[in-house]
Amino acid sequence: MRFELEHASVRYPRILALDNVSLSIASGERVALVGPSGAGKTTLLGLLHGGVRPSAGTVRVDDRVLGEMSMKDLRATRLAMGFVPQSFGLVPESRVLQNVAAGRVGTRNWFGTLRDFLAPSRDTVREIHETLERVGISEKLYERVDTLSGGQQQRVAVARALFQKPRSLLADEPISSVDPSRARATVGLLSDLAQERELTLLVSLHQYELARELFPRLIGLREGRVHFDSPSSKVSESMFRDLYELDVTSS
């Protein structure tokens, strides 16, 4: 899947969250989005998956403008994108199984939806179990989500996006709640899957080492603007530190 922002801005009542951002991400690219809290990472990911409307500029997915699509086309486009929200977006009162099954809502009619929710078929359960195995929590299949730890919930959200069988994966700080070794494993999994299935991968995170090691391209955001956008080999540690520097005067 190909993504393109053209002079895109997002204005909230009190703040310009994204300020005239232009960038394009080619199909199959793996990109890390870095930047301090409030830089606009979540907003940018929201623009790309259609959850946030631009106040100016255009968002294109596979060369089609998101805001001009019919409801049906928009749903089909969103079905092809796996999204892991920063706040997970799980239903805590439901089981892990149902939450992961929800990744396929876009492909289900009302009967299938009901079936997945109440009595999923053996094939569906097996497939969900395999997906959970990949993120390392298959034993939690029948647990209620609100009994899991934050890191485990985050992995359920990742599993839901993988179960969706998307053509692209957008993950908003998918490792913010897990320990360092699990963090490496999770991002490594996303990166491996992206290469294996030729997915476009866009992940926001704060870890310089991980970002450089697993992503060929880094985009640095700060105060709603693109600070750098370059191959990760060209991003030095000092550039990265500058991005996060609290009292840097914006150029």
Add this chain to the structure above:
Amino acid sequence: MTWYRRRTVLLFMALAGLGAGFYLGLDPRTLVEPRTLRVLADFFGASFKPTLIAADGHSLWPAIWSGLLATASFAAAGMSLAIVFGAGLSFLATSGWWDGERAGRYHRFLGATVTAAARALIAAMRSVHELLWAMLFLAAFGLSPITGVIALAIPYGGTLAKVWSEILDEAPQDAANALRAAGGSPVQVWFLGLVPRVADDLASYGFYRFECALRSSAVLGFLGLPTLGYHVSLSFDNLLYRETWTFLYILFGLIVAVELWSSVLRKRRGWA
């Protein structure tokens, strides 16, 4: 509010109360007229000696059972239909169902129109009391069971829709947004992302309304439907106060039984 404004408001409320009393011709002396006092004494005196034997010597049990059964049946049938109305309308009246669709202007306009229409319909259903609906349908269908069921289902459906849609509007939106992002349709988002987040609140309010429906169903008997209210009014009109109290106690028992049942369910499910 400062003290002098509070005093003005209190003074105004007192004057309004007095004014209303004069307008209605309320006279406290009617309360202590001998005839009134005798009726009151007869009626409340009978509350200590409810009877299970009717004036003609027959047992009251058949009437009690049929009254109970009819009261519960009308309430259950009315509520079932009300839940269907309530679920459908509360979906349409929830402000979030079309909002999340970021598609074009046309759909947003359509969504806003449908929501406004649903809310107007809910207001219309609620603004007429079930007794008035019953009188209306009595004129149309006669004393048929359908009269009672529809008369209950309309205002109760409207109230369920209003309160449920308010509960759903307050529900956390993150799961709903995630489902939209995965390509879910509005109905799927509603059922899988919003309803489960507040299912307990929706269910407890539904239960509370069921208790209200039992009371309303009993009252519909005053119009001639065969619920407990029918027996209450019949015995009352014939000055058989002891029988009246029997039926009132039965109604009270029914409400308490439902209350207990719902609190047991609540405990078992760990509801607040």
